[in-house]
Amino acid sequence: xxxxxxxxxxxxxxxxxxxxxxxxxxxxxxxxxxxxxxxxxxxxxxxxxxxxxxxxxxxxxxxxxxxxxxxxxxxxxxxxxxxxxxxxxxxxxxxxxxxxxxxxxxxxxxxxxxxxxxxxxxxxxxxxxxxxxxxxxxxxxxxxxxxxxxxxxxxxxxxxxxxxxxxxxxxxxxxxxxxxxxxxxxxxxxxxxxxxxxxxxxxxxxxxxxxxxxxxxxxxxxxxxxxxxxxxxxxxxxxxxxxxxxxxxxxxxxxxxxxxxxxxxxxxxxxxxxxxxxxxxxxxxxxxxxxxxxxxxxxxxxxxxxxxxxxxxxxxxxxxxxxxxxxxxxxxxxxxxxxxxxxxxxxxxxxxxxxxxxxxxxxxxxxxxxxxxx
Amino acid sequence: xxxxxxxxxxxxxxxxxxxxxxxxxxxxxxxxxxxxxxxxxxxxxxxxxxxxxxxxxxxxxxxxxxxxxxxxxxxxxxxxxxxxxxxxxxxxxxxxxxxxxxxxxxxxxxxxxxxxxxxxxxxxxxxxxxxxxxxxxxxxxxxxxxxxxxxxxxxxxxxxxxxxxxxxxxxxxxxxxxxxxxxxxxxxxxxxxxxxxxxxxxxxxxxxxxxxxxxxxxxxxxxxxxxxxxxxxxxxxxxxxxxxxxxxxxxxxxxxxxxxxxxxxxxxxxxxxxxxxxxxxxxxxxxxxxxxxxxxxxxxxxxxxxxxxxxxxxxxxxxxxxxxxxxxxxxxxxxxxxxxxxxxxxxxxxxxxxxxxxxxxxxxxxxxxxxxxxxxxxxxxxxxxxxxxxxxxxxxxxxxxxxxxxxxxx
Numbered sequence: 001x002x003x004x005x006x007x008x009x010x011x012x013x014x015x016x017x018x019x020x021x022x023x024x025x026x027x028x029x030x031x032x033x034x035x036x037x038x039x040x041x042x043x044x045x046x047x048x049x050x051x052x053x054x055x056x057x058x059x060x061x062x063x064x065x066x067x068x069x070x071x072x073x074x075x076x077x078x079x080x081x082x083x084x085x086x087x088x089x090x091x092x093x094x095x096x097x098x099x100x101x102x103x104x105x106x107x108x109x110x111x112x113x114x115x116x117x118x119x120x121x122x123x124x125x126x127x128x129x130x131x132x133x134x135x136x137x138x139x140x141x142x143x144x145x146x147x148x149x150x151x152x153x154x155x156x157x158x159x160x161x162x163x164x165x166x167x168x169x170x171x172x173x174x175x176x177x178x179x180x181x182x183x184x185x186x187x188x189x190x191x192x193x194x195x196x197x198x199x200x201x202x203x204x205x206x207x208x209x210x211x212x213x214x215x216x217x218x219x220x221x222x223x224x225x226x227x228x229x230x231x232x233x234x235x236x237x238x239x240x241x242x243x244x245x246x247x248x249x250x251x252x253x254x255x256x257x258x259x260x261x262x263x264x265x266x267x268x269x270x271x272x273x274x275x276x277x278x279x280x281x282x283x284x285x286x287x288x289x290x291x292x293x294x295x296x297x298x299x300x301x302x303x304x305x306x307x308x309x310x311x312x313x314x315x316x317x318x319x320x321x322x323x324x325x326x327x328x329x330x331x332x333x334x335x336x337x338x339x340x341x342x343x344x345x346x347x348x349x350x351x352x353x354x355x356x357x358x359x360x361x362x363x364x365x366x367x368x369x370x371x372x373x374x
Numbered sequence: 375x376x377x378x379x380x381x382x383x384x385x386x387x388x389x390x391x392x393x394x395x396x397x398x399x400x401x402x403x404x405x406x407x408x409x410x411x412x413x414x415x416x417x418x419x420x421x422x423x424x425x426x427x428x429x430x431x432x433x434x435x436x437x438x439x440x441x442x443x444x445x446x447x448x449x450x451x452x453x454x455x456x457x458x459x460x461x462x463x464x465x466x467x468x469x470x471x472x473x474x475x476x477x478x479x480x481x482x483x484x485x486x487x488x489x490x491x492x493x494x495x496x497x498x499x500x501x502x503x504x505x506x507x508x509x510x511x512x513x514x515x516x517x518x519x520x521x522x523x524x525x526x527x528x529x530x531x532x533x534x535x536x537x538x539x540x541x542x543x544x545x546x547x548x549x550x551x552x553x554x555x556x557x558x559x560x561x562x563x564x565x566x567x568x569x570x571x572x573x574x575x576x577x578x579x580x581x582x583x584x585x586x587x588x589x590x591x592x593x594x595x596x597x598x599x600x601x602x603x604x605x606x607x608x609x610x611x612x613x614x615x616x617x618x619x620x621x622x623x624x625x626x627x628x629x630x631x632x633x634x635x636x637x638x639x640x641x642x643x644x645x646x647x648x649x650x651x652x653x654x655x656x657x658x659x660x661x662x663x664x665x666x667x668x669x670x671x672x673x674x675x676x677x678x679x680x681x682x683x684x685x686x687x688x689x690x691x692x693x694x695x696x697x698x699x700x701x702x703x704x705x706x707x708x709x710x711x712x713x714x715x716x717x718x719x720x721x722x723x724x725x726x727x728x729x730x731x732x733x734x735x736x737x738x739x740x741x742x743x744x745x746x747x748x749x750x751x752x753x754x755x756x757x758x759x760x761x762x763x764x765x766x767x768x769x770x771x772x773x774x775x776x777x778x779x780x781x782x783x784x
Contacts, residue, residue, distance in 0.1 A: 034735050128746065131645030131716050155745060156717045193743045198722045198754045205745050264512035274771055323709075330761045334510050334769065335535045335587070338580050338762050345581040352712075352757065353720050359647075360713065362657050366648035 003294070005074070009067075013074045016051055020082035026343060029085050030200055038162045038194075038202030039086050039120075047086070048117025054092045055115030058100065062108060063115040069300035072235075073242040073293060080246025083346055085200050087120065087159035089243060094236040095121035095167055098178060101228045102219035106180060110165060122163035124154035124206050125229065132363040134169065134229055139208060141170035141177060146215040148179060150189075150208050160204035161194035167219070168208070175223030179213055187211065199353035200346070230304065234311040237358035238296040241318040244354045245293055248286050248321060251329045251347045255279065258333055269332075278328055285321035292317035309371050312364035318354065319361025326351035379448060386445075387452045394460040397425050405728040406461040408752050411759035413586055413730030414463035416541050420496050422463045423470075432494050433470045437478060440490045447680050455628035466538065468500040469493040473546040476563065476612050480604040489565075503533040503547025503566070503590065504613070510535075511772045513548075514557045514610065518592065520549035520564070527551065527564065527602070529595045535766070538731070539575045539588035543568050551607050563609030565601040572596075579734045582758040583724060586731035617768065618693045625680065626700040627673035633707045634666045640749055641714045652714060665706050672699050691780035694773040701763030701770065708757040715753035718746040726751035730759075 005013070024043065032040050048054045056071040058064030065071075072093055079088055096114050099107040099121070113119035130136040139152025150170050160166060166181040181187065189211035192204040220228060256279055259270030269275055292314040299310035326348045330337035337344050355361055379387070398406075402425075405418030413419075426432040434450060436442030445453070465471075474493055477486055492498035509516040518531025529549055536545070545566045552560035566573075572595040577585040604612040638653060641662070646655035653659060679689045679696060689696075712719045725738035726748045744751060764770040778784040 035737075126717050128718075129645060132647055133645065133649060136645075136649075156720065193739065193745065195739065195743075195745065196722050197720045198758075199720070203721070205743075263508075264510065264515070269511075272771075274774070327705075327761065331764055331769070334765055335505070335762070338587075338758075338765065340579045340581060340583075348761075349581055349758070352754070356712075356717060356720055360716075362655070362713065363647035365657065366655075370648070 005070070009070060009074055012051075012053070012056060012067075012071065013078060016053060016075060016078045017081075019046065019051060020078060020084070024082045024084060026083060026346065029083070030346065033085050033196055033200040033202060038196075039159070043084075044086055044120075045117050047088070048115070053088070054096075054117055057093070058096060058111070058115060062100070062111045069238065069297045072239050073297050076239045076242035077246040077249075077293075080243035080350075081250050083247065083250075083343070083350060087122070087201070089236055089239045090123060090158045091121050091163075093239045094232045095123050097235050098123070098167055098228055098232050099219070101231065102178065104216075104219065106216050107219050110180070113164075119165055120159055120163045121165045121167060122157045122160040123232070124157035124160065124166050124168045126154060126156050128153070128155055132359045134233060135176060135226055137169050137171045137176060139168070139170040141172050141179060141218075144212070148213045148215065148217055150179060150211040150213065152208050154206040154208070156197075156203050157206055158197075158201055158203045160192060160206065161202045166206075168206070169225065169229065172222050176226045176229065177222050178219045178225040178229070179217045180219050181211070181213065181217065197353060199350040227304070230308075233358050234307055235300070237311050237315045237364070238293070238300060240354055240357050241289070241296055241314045242293050244318045244322050244351065245286070245289050247347050247350055247354070248289060248325045251325055251344060251351070252279070252282050252286055254342075254344055254347075255282070255329045255332050258336075262334075275332060278332065282325045282328055285324050289318050289321040305371060309368060312359075312368040312371070315359060315364040316361055316368060319364065322351040322354045323361075379452075383446075383448050383452060386449050387456060390453055390456045391460075393429060393431075394456060394462065397429070398422075398460055398462055402463055403461040406463040408726070408728045408748050409464065409730065410582060410584065410724070410727050410752055410755035411586065411730045411762070412464060413466070413537065415728040415730065416466075416538065418463045418728065419465055420499075423465050423496050426465070427494050427496075432465070433474065435471070436474060436490075440474075440478065440486065441494050447677070450680070451625060451628070451677070454625050455631070458628045458632045466499065468502050468537065468542070468546075469498065472502065472616055473500050473565075476546070476603055476616050479615060480563075480612050484600070485565075485603065498544050499538075499542050501536050501539045501542035501545050501568070503536055503545045505535045506532060507534050507589075511769050513613075513768075514561070516548055516550060516561065518547075518549050520551050520562060520597070522551070523596070526596045526598055527562070529564075529566070529592045529597055532589060532591045534578075534587075534589045536575075536588045536590050537586055539568070539590050540577065545590070546603070548609050548613055554607075558610040560607050561609040561613070562606050563603045563612040564597050565603065566595065566597050570595045570597070577731075577734075580759065581761075582729070582755045583722070583733045583736055584729045584731045584755070584759070585734055586729075615688070618689050625673075625676045626696075626704070627669055627676050630669045630672070630700065630703055630707060631666075633704070633711070634662065634669060636749065637707065637710050637714050638662060640711075640747075644714055644716055652716075658710070658713060661706075662710055665703060665710060668699070668703050668706075672696070672703060675699070691777055694768075694776045695781075697767060698764075698770045698773050698777075701760075704763055705760050708753070708760040711749075711753045712757050715746075715750040718750040719753045719757075721745050721751065722754070723751040724755060727755055729755065 055064030056067045099111040125134045141150045168179045191207040194204045296314035405415045434443035520527040520529045551562040554560040572593040574591040576589045578587045641653040644652040646652040724733045726744040
């Protein structure tokens with residue numbers, strides 16, 4: 001095992017951290033989601049042009065720089081530390097992976113646009129009745145001549161309101177299939193109900209009623225999407241784990257600093273042993289989370305069962321840590337932790353959402369139990 | 375020792391049920407069921423108080439001579455549980471459940487005569503001015519100055535975490551009237567009219583987006599000395615007495631039972647983490663059962679404290695234990711509600727709930743679209759707001775300090 005980063009990876013991380021520290025503003029990004037476009041196109045453009053992070057983990061033939069899971073980890077953690085609301089994990093990790101594995105001219109052409117920052121892709125895979133089981137799809141697609149006709153509904157498609165393209169899962173006669181919806185084409189039969197999430201992302205529910213798509217909208221083989229979708233979910237889970245580590249680093253740092261400075265009973269509250277022990281427990285949860293992310297990254301390209309085991313272990317660990325660190329950070333900040341006056345309130349909400357993204361904590365514990373059962 | 379209900383109790387329960395059936399309108403019921411915190415929508419809460427007052431049930435725990443009810447302990451419990459079960463909104467705790475007790479115990483004849491009937495009608499609506507930016511857990515460190523100017527105290531300083539300061543027309547608060555060696559001395563308990571010149575209110579936006587709490591600034595606000603409760607410089611005695619009412623002495627187990635029941639019925643229809651209904655998932659089912667067991671036991675603990683109150687005693691340090699147990703149990707239940715809400719627990723849609731205050735920077739969708747059921751919209755707001763349970767009314771760390779000292783002699 002090698003825990004050292006390459007020189008290129010160090011440069012990537014330092015450049016990104018410097019950019020975020022100087023040019024990513026918490027208030028401005030929240031405002032963009034609450035009352036603006038839902039994201040900051042200028043930031044996204046910088047991600048593509050100045051920092052090259054959108055293609056960092058993708059091969060050079062689609063415009064990427066040929067990195068892999070370690071690059072994704074480094075980027076996601078930095079974005080988590082700065083509480084970035086733009087859909088890096090959703091578009092540049094999850095959807096980019098789906099497009100890359102699907103192959104074919106349409107997918108690869110779109111992938112190049114993702115890397116260049118000119119396309120935002122949103123995955124619509126969750127349904128009301130499916131919960132964390134993306135394979136339980138009720139949305140259907142049928143052939144009509146050379147077209148595909150989709151009917152069904154999706155919930156919580158992250159970034160969908162401002163996405164240029166959607167990836168929609170649907171059941172076809174031979175299994176689970178993946179379809180590409182170009183929103184600049186006519187999309188009669190597609191209705192979006194846009195909203196924001198508690199952690200300040202824009203998302204939407206989709207109502208799909210006889211949505212007609214051209215034959216090349218099918219990505220990959222018909223009925224062949226399940227395995228790629230499983231990989232995408234594991235990639236997403238692993239990246240969100242790294243993002244959460246960034247959030248938790250910031251939150252623990254802020255909490256320790258606050259407890260050193262906040263005085264009650266004539267002394268800093270950080271001098272009270274009960275609170276010191278709490279912060280030490282938070283520290284240990286964070287260290288375990290860091291280790292859990294490595295576990296996921298080291299196994300990212302392993303065969304599916306091994307990868308699934310490692311990702312579930314990581315996501316379960318991060319779910320537990322995100323809850324403990326988030327809740328206790330609020331507690332130790334007292335009333336101020338309950339407000340939007342300090343950064344902690346925003347991070348707490350993200351750390352809450354993280355527990356449910358790409359499979360809840362219990363989902364991953366259950367999956368781990370299933371995979372290790374003889 | 376007896377937990378079973380008598381025939382009279384059953385008869386009383388039916389009377390309460392009939393009243394709730396007749397008078398709790400669907401609109402008020404929605405407001406009660408879709409609360410996002412312990413604070414109901416203000417208008418719904420006041421409307422429900424007026425209906426209760428008409429029946430003589432707005433403040434059942436008060437002495438009968440001031441408008442309370444001559445109920446047995448069991449009847450109080452039945453009333454509270456039935457109201458919660460039916461989805462009645464919460465009444466504001468500040469007037470009826472808090473300052474009124476200080477007035478009854480320490481108020482002058484004139485003060486009782488003026489305030490108690492008006493609290494009942496809602497004409498006087500109180501907020502609480504205890505915490506200050508530099509005096510939270512260390513409440514006795516409060517510094518808001520009240521200087522003696524003959525007939526008045528002149529108050530300058532600021533209070534924070536004041537619930538519903540903008541809705542209130544009166545505040546009960548603690549001010550510093552003198553500096554003594556012991557910081558608990560020299561504090562005075564006063565009632566301040568909120569439209570007094572020199573008061574400014576700044577709402578605080580909570581993580582849920584709601585504006586329920588406020589910071590209140592006082593710049594040479596003149597408060598008649600006639601509004602002091604108890605003795606000048608001896609407000610700590612009054613505050614300590616009240617804190618026991620704030621922390622315990624109520625019964626939270628009925629509300630917790632109802633929360634658990636709602637979670638169970640919702641979970642029956644939601645997908646579980648490993649396929650099948652969530653309620654059939656062994657991990658979830660056990661977590662929910664564990665929370666319900668804790669609630670059953672808390673209920674007995676609460677009854678024991680209520681029986682002390684009923685025989686004229688006051689709860690003492692046991693109120694600290696009840697405060698810790700009930701707030702931490704409530705937090706566990708809000709976690710389970712988030713799990714039941716599933717992916718939709720992440721969607722921010724306060725328009726489908728009844729928030730306890732205005733929601734900052736939020737435009738509901740023009741068509742009123744709600745993703746999923748309203749309870750799923752409530753789940754995250756309730757989860758966020760409930761984190762305050764272990765912070766307010768003396769943080770749970772402070773309560774543990776109290777118990778270490780008072781219950782264990784450490």
